[in-house]
Amino acid sequence: MANSSVYPQVPVATIGPFSDSPVQVTCPNCHQMVVTKLEFSSGLLTYLFCGGLLFCGCVLGCCLIPFCVNRLRDATHSCPSCKTVLGTYKRL
Ligand SMILES: [Zn+2]
Known part of the structure; x- marks a missing residue:
């Protein structure tokens, strides 16, 4: 009487949570x-x-710094073998 035919295949383990490191x-x-x-x-x-830097009156050059800092950026995890995107890590 067991539910023997519920799963067509072995369930894939849950991935995550992701961080900003591999x-x-x-x-x-x-x-x-x-x-x-x-x-x-x-x-x-x-x-x-x-925007925060702009608000503080920084010059234009300073405002572009965040775009170079990986720690402030979203990270997308993908499989190096088949290129599938496995998940993303968002800062907010
Ligand atoms: Zn893969």
């Missing part, structure tokens, strides 16, 4: 143990930080 996960697409490849992009916090 993590070792089992890719749900290619099923390999991989260390995620990180790509940084300017996220909401980057723009807020930039």
Whole structure:
């Protein structure tokens, strides 16, 4: 009487939470143990930080600094093997 036919396959383990550093996960697409490849992009916090600097009266050059600082950026984790995006880490 058990629910033996509920799962068509073994459920993929939950991935995450992600941080801003590479993590070792089992890719749900290619099923390999991989260390995620990180790509940084300017996220909401980057723009807020930039706006904050503007508000404080910084010169234009200073305001562009956040766009070069990875610690203020969103991180996208992708599989280095099959290029699948596994998840993103957002600052906000
Ligand atoms: Zn993969």
